[in-house]
Amino acid sequence: MSKRLQLIVEGKSSSVAPGMRRSATLPKLTPQEPKPVDSCARYLLR
Numbered sequence: 001m002s003k004r005l006q007l008i009v010e011g012k013s014s015s016v017a018p019g020m021r022r023s024a025t026l027p028k029l030t031p032q033e034p035k036p037v038d039s040c041a042r043y044l045l046r
Helices: 003-008 017-023 036-046
Strands: none
Touching: 017 036
């Protein structure tokens, strides 16, 4: 199991979500590509 997935399973998703958002801001992405990642990060933070 990946480290991030393990953290989510352990209930520590608040430490995973910010990194997901940072990864989604890469300059090579189109404006639409980060939207699913941001939605997932919001879900994990709830």
